[in-house]
Amino acid sequence: MTQTIPPASFSITGLKTVGFAAAIAMFSAAPLLAQSAERGEKIFKSCKACHQVGDKARNRTGPVLNGVIGRQAGVAEGFRYSKSMRDAGLSGLVWDAEAVVKYLVNPTTYMRSYLDNPRAKVKMAFRLVSEDDRRDVAAYLAGFSAPEQAEEPGMQPGAVQTALAAGPGMVCVQNATAKPYLFASEGDDGSRLVQSLPPQDTLCTTASVTGIVSVFESSDALEGCSRIVTAGTTEQLLKYADFDRCAWSSNS
Numbered sequence: 001m002t003q004t005i006p007p008a009s010f011s012i013t014g015l016k017t018v019g020f021a022a023a024i025a026m027f028s029a030a031p032l033l034a035q036s037a038e039r040g041e042k043i044f045k046s047c048k049a050c051h052q053v054g055d056k057a058r059n060r061t062g063p064v065l066n067g068v069i070g071r072q073a074g075v076a077e078g079f080r081y082s083k084s085m086r087d088a089g090l091s092g093l094v095w096d097a098e099a100v101v102k103y104l105v106n107p108t109t110y111m112r113s114y115l116d117n118p119r120a121k122v123k124m125a126f127r128l129v130s131e132d133d134r135r136d137v138a139a140y141l142a143g144f145s146a147p148e149q150a151e152e153p154g155m156q157p158g159a160v161q162t163a164l165a166a167g168p169g170m171v172c173v174q175n176a177t178a179k180p181y182l183f184a185s186e187g188d189d190g191s192r193l194v195q196s197l198p199p200q201d202t203l204c205t206t207a208s209v210t211g212i213v214s215v216f217e218s219s220d221a222l223e224g225c226s227r228i229v230t231a232g233t234t235e236q237l238l239k240y241a242d243f244d245r246c247a248w249s250s251n252s
């Protein structure tokens with residue numbers, strides 16, 4: 001049987017804060033809340049071999065799933081994802097309930113279709129055949145919000161900020177060109193954000209020592225530019241040119 005799963009489609013252009021993921025999740029999770037989260041709890045037992053949710057949840061064979069609905073794929077702190085999962089997140093996959101429902105049919109097939117790469121591989125070897133089961137478990141997951149990370153004041157891991165300069169514990173990238181591009185900012189603490197930035201806008205993530213900032217012409221562009229930056233700095237993109245030939249504030 002051949003199965004085609006359309007890639008989750010949404011636009012990240014023009015959505016300016018981390019709230020975009022939450023907003024998408026709210027829209028698409030809303031009809032699903034009518035699904036039985038209670039029933040989903042029972043179905044989640046089959047996920048528990050690898051995943052945890054709730055207050056004391058930790059990464060096991062699979063990542064913690066608190067806050068997964070509304071979150072970019074492949075970014076749970078401290079979990080080592082497959083390259084395919086990280087790539088999907090970088091190219092814009094955000095888990096809303098609908099995407100989870102499709103993913104659970106067959107994670108590998110989903111990822112191959114999403115990345116348009118027949119060799120993509122995910123680390124999750126588990127499938128849920130029944131559509132009702134998939135919907136209910138997604139509704140159950142939507143009830144677990146992201147972990148509280150506000151113990152210390154300052155930026156929360158993974159938060160987006162549109163400040164001009166990076167504070168300590170942050171890496172930022174600013175679009176100092178006259179055109180919008182797709183930027184990524186990653187910290188060594190596992191935080192990672194991808195966003196299209198109009199001219200002059202800045203994207204920041206948390207980082208303890210170093211981070212990597214990248215820019216791509218668009219979400220389907222394969223070649224862009226990357227720079228390794230120290231925490232506390234804002235790297236500015238001065239001029240875009242692919243194959244790592246961009247002009248940055250630190251190399252010009």
Ligand code: HEC
Nearest residue numbers: 046047050061062063073074075081082085122123124126
């Ligand atoms: C046998 C272990 C295993 C089982 C059972 C399992 N998963 Fe996973 N899951 C994983 C692994 C490993 C990953 C990371 C995949 C990767 O990096 O490619 C993952 C990833 C995910 C992700 C993406 C998370 C992210 O942060 O991007 C979701 C959503 C998910 N699983 C949901 C579920 C649900 C819901 C169930 C139960 C119906 C389930 N999984 C059952 C191992 C499992």
